[in-house]
Amino acid sequence: MSEDLWSIDNLPYGVASTADGQAQVVTRLGDDIIQLATLAGLDNVRKWARCFQQDSLNAFLAQGNSSWSAARSWLQQILQDDRRRDLVARATRPIEDVTLHLPVQVADYVDFYASEQHATNVGSIFRPDGAALTPNWKHLPIGYHGRSGTVVVSGTDIRRPVGQRKGKDDPEPVFGPSVRLDIEAELGFVVGGATAIGERVPTDAAAEHLFGVALFNDWSARDIQAWEYVPLGPFLGKSFASSISAWVTPFEALVAAKIPLPQQDPQPLDYLRGANLFGLDIDFEVRLNDTVISRPPYQQMYWSPAQMLAHLTVGGASLRNGDLFASGTVSGDARDERGSLLELAWSGAEPVELADGTTRSFLQDGDRVTITATAPGVAGGRIALGEVSGTILPSTAG
Amino acid sequence: MSEDLWSIDNLPYGVASTADGQAQVVTRLGDDIIQLATLAGLDNVRKWARCFQQDSLNAFLAQGNSSWSAARSWLQQILQDDRRRDLVARATRPIEDVTLHLPVQVADYVDFYASEQHATNVGSIFRPDGAALTPNWKHLPIGYHGRSGTVVVSGTDIRRPVGQRKGKDDPEPVFGPSVRLDIEAELGFVVGGATAIGERVPTDAAAEHLFGVALFNDWSARDIQAWEYVPLGPFLGKSFASSISAWVTPFEALVAAKIPLPQQDPQPLDYLRGANLFGLDIDFEVRLNDTVISRPPYQQMYWSPAQMLAHLTVGGASLRNGDLFASGTVSGDARDERGSLLELAWSGAEPVELADGTTRSFLQDGDRVTITATAPGVAGGRIALGEVSGTILPSTAG
Numbered sequence: 054m055s056e057d058l059w060s061i062d063n064l065p066y067g068v069a070s071t072a073d074g075q076a077q078v079v080t081r082l083g084d085d086i087i088q089l090a091t092l093a094g095l096d097n098v099r100k101w102a103r104c105f106q107q108d109s110l111n112a113f114l115a116q117g118n119s120s121w122s123a124a125r126s127w128l129q130q131i132l133q134d135d136r137r138r139d140l141v142a143r144a145t146r147p148i149e150d151v152t153l154h155l156p157v158q159v160a161d162y163v164d165f166y167a168s169e170q171h172a173t174n175v176g177s178i179f180r181p182d183g184a185a186l187t188p189n190w191k192h193l194p195i196g197y198h199g200r201s202g203t204v205v206v207s208g209t210d211i212r213r214p215v216g217q218r219k220g221k222d223d224p225e226p227v228f229g230p231s232v233r234l235d236i237e238a239e240l241g242f243v244v245g246g247a248t249a250i251g252e253r254v255p256t257d258a259a260a261e262h263l264f265g266v267a268l269f270n271d272w273s274a275r276d277i278q279a280w281e282y283v284p285l286g287p288f289l290g291k292s293f294a295s296s297i298s299a300w301v302t303p304f305e306a307l308v309a310a311k312i313p314l315p316q317q318d319p320q321p322l323d324y325l326r327g328a329n330l331f332g333l334d335i336d337f338e339v340r341l342n343d344t345v346i347s348r349p350p351y352q353q354m355y356w357s358p359a360q361m362l363a364h365l366t367v368g369g370a371s372l373r374n375g376d377l378f379a380s381g382t383v384s385g386d387a388r389d390e391r392g393s394l395l396e397l398a399w400s401g402a403e404p405v406e407l408a409d410g411t412t413r414s415f416l417q418d419g420d421r422v423t424i425t426a427t428a429p430g431v432a433g434g435r436i437a438l439g440e441v442s443g444t445i446l447p448s449t450a451g
Numbered sequence: 452m453s454e455d456l457w458s459i460d461n462l463p464y465g466v467a468s469t470a471d472g473q474a475q476v477v478t479r480l481g482d483d484i485i486q487l488a489t490l491a492g493l494d495n496v497r498k499w500a501r502c503f504q505q506d507s508l509n510a511f512l513a514q515g516n517s518s519w520s521a522a523r524s525w526l527q528q529i530l531q532d533d534r535r536r537d538l539v540a541r542a543t544r545p546i547e548d549v550t551l552h553l554p555v556q557v558a559d560y561v562d563f564y565a566s567e568q569h570a571t572n573v574g575s576i577f578r579p580d581g582a583a584l585t586p587n588w589k590h591l592p593i594g595y596h597g598r599s600g601t602v603v604v605s606g607t608d609i610r611r612p613v614g615q616r617k618g619k620d621d622p623e624p625v626f627g628p629s630v631r632l633d634i635e636a637e638l639g640f641v642v643g644g645a646t647a648i649g650e651r652v653p654t655d656a657a658a659e660h661l662f663g664v665a666l667f668n669d670w671s672a673r674d675i676q677a678w679e680y681v682p683l684g685p686f687l688g689k690s691f692a693s694s695i696s697a698w699v700t701p702f703e704a705l706v707a708a709k710i711p712l713p714q715q716d717p718q719p720l721d722y723l724r725g726a727n728l729f730g731l732d733i734d735f736e737v738r739l740n741d742t743v744i745s746r747p748p749y750q751q752m753y754w755s756p757a758q759m760l761a762h763l764t765v766g767g768a769s770l771r772n773g774d775l776f777a778s779g780t781v782s783g784d785a786r787d788e789r790g791s792l793l794e795l796a797w798s799g800a801e802p803v804e805l806a807d808g809t810t811r812s813f814l815q816d817g818d819r820v821t822i823t824a825t826a827p828g829v830a831g832g833r834i835a836l837g838e839v840s841g842t843i844l845p846s847t848a849g
Binding site for chain 1: 578586623624774
């Protein structure tokens with residue numbers, strides 16, 4: 054199975070080191086890791102050797118869209134060339150011999166809120182007395198900045214955060230470990246081709262800057278968030294850690310995954326329209342310990358990544374290489390398609406049952422969450438988008 | 452006057468280049484710029500030569516508190532040593548011969564909301580039907596992440612942003628240049644001595660990480676902000692640009708500026724208490740073209756920088772060298788002490804009169820805003836905290 058999911062049609066990018074070598078940019082083919090700086094050096098392609106001899110994708114992201122395409126062509130060619138099999142072998146390591154690192158040095162990180170189902174669910178839970186969707190929701194992709202310094206690579210343990218919370222029956226706020234620690238299954242978009250302040254990226258030019266996608270878990274302390282977020286948005290409820298997959302799948306591997314968006318009604322303003330709006334045919338799977346608790350369908354997401362990027366830049370904000378924006382929680386229509394425990398257990402009213410007979414409304418210490426996803430490959434079959442996982446460690450203080 | 456404001460008791464840090472040389476860390480004495488990498492090289496202090504031979508303060512910020520103190524001692528000593536006057540002269544340039552650059556490569560940028568008067572004024576204007584202060588305001592220093600990639604150095608022109616807005620009489624959102632472009636006069640805090648995820652900074656340890664202060668103007672498009680900010684906070688209303696002074700004044704120059712905080716009632720939770728909480732005796736002046744429109748008193752700010760840092764990290768968020776957090780708008784009790792036009796002109800109801808006979812509710816194209824501030828120096832007199840200025844350019848698109 055692995056060979057299909059990690060075929061020549063996939064070729065995601067990551068950063069890995071071996072026990073005896075510095076970190077460099079790598080790809081994965083089956084269960085092998087190909088060291089791309091090493092490979093480019095052996096093949097005498099200086100430009101790629103330089104770009105890939107880095108401990109992040111950022112230098113490669115700076116090259117821009119045509120270089121990303123050229124690099125993929127070079128890579129697909131050399132990996133399928135029987136005459137260069139020995140050369141490739143010298144740059145190949147078994148996956149168990151490498152350590153995968155954070156793939157991108159994250160510049161600015163923005164989290165969107167692009168699932169209508171998720172926004173409706175959360176609005177119903179957090180603001181039961183008002184309309185579930187705020188009046189702006191269908192007019193613009195709502196987003197906010199998160200903490201880029203606490204984006205961590207898949208596999209990093211997550212320490213339960215502490216902070217203030219105030220339940221509706223608490224006379225005063227109380228301090229302590231979060232008792233409503235949650236996940237958010239999201240898709241992350243990695244940005245390259247930096248722009249200057251004032252240079253907008255219209256929807257039709259988004260492809261010039263959208264390098265690839267990663268899986269993303271925006272860990273959320275719902276109790277901390279609920280108390281702090283009015284009026285300036287989430288802060289400590291989200292800033293303790295956000296996990297990203299070690300693999301970034303380039304958009305060129307996702308050509309067959311592009312699908313029409315759901316109908317947008319009302320039609321958004323001109324700058325959010327375009328010929329190149331697309332959704333993505335990506336199936337998520339969320340596993341809590343040994344139980345698949347949800348299968349969120351990215352297919353149902355309301356806003357296109359091209360719209361999110363156009364909105365992000367329309368006011369004049371520049372892009373840097375390594376900017377990251379995430380879709381917001383992916384939730385579908387069905388109950389078992391929701392991308393957060395808050396929604397799956399409806400704020401504790403309907404706990405989720407696990408295979409071991411226990412139930413969860415929120416995460417317990419020791420729980421391990423693994424999010425995986427697949428998409429159709431360009432030549433049929435499916436490709437893997439890697440995984441993002443993390444285990445909850447107990448808080449260090451009361 | 453300049454000599455007093457930029458005396459040996461001040462010695463702020465910045466980054467500057469000359470026509471014939473690379474950017475390096477500098478300080479200012481009177482109207483002279485001292486090139487610190489050059490000076491350290493001539494004085495054979497390798498550690499400082501290496502730290503200061505950078506185009507940002509970040510390497511110096513990484514050294515931590517004891518090194519900051521040692522560097523200042525070395526600098527004050529050499530600048531006052533008659534025997535080394537010739538050596539110092541070789542590292543000295545007239546201020547008009549240098550270009551000042553962004554002093555810090557900003558890692559994460561957080562904006563707080565620490566003025567009770569500002570929060571009360573804005574709450575009254577934005578949410579006239581509710582309580583002016585949200586229930587959480589006196590329990591925690593409210594903050595949110597902003598866009599670090601669009602922090603620009605003083606003197607950078609500011610392009611009027613475009614975006615969506617929806618006035619209460621608009622049936623649908625409209626798109627175009629912001630018609631309510633505003634300033635926010637703030638104090639910025641530059642952070643060093645990076646920490647790991649999970650490592651909290653209690654209020655009593657804040658001095659280990661608080662390197663210095665800068666003046667900050669958080670340009671704000673009030674119409675864009677008002678339409679977008681519920682429920683996840685400000686985004687495009689703030690992300691187009693934030694200006695920072697070229698000079699960062701180290702906390703060691705502000706010893707005489709430390710004053711008690713205003714009374715905090717209710718008393719905050721334990722992690723926000725401490726023996727080292729202080730306010731700052733800093734007088735701001737906001738000039739719009741040729742008119743001083745406000746003199747915001749930092750003395751009245753509710754939350755201490757030590758409390759903001761303790762709150763920022765209490766959930767487990769790490770600090771990076773070059774993190775920047777800002778106080779939020781500084782507004783005092785009196786009308787002419789408010790730090791934004793939104794408050795000064797009360798959302799357009801009471802336009803501000805300028806010396807040329809015109810009035811302003813918000814900024815017009817061509818307007819120039821300059822924020823300056825002074826604080827008491829350690830040996831009497833006052834020291835300058837530099838300035839942050841910017842001129843509004845017209846929007847490029849409708």
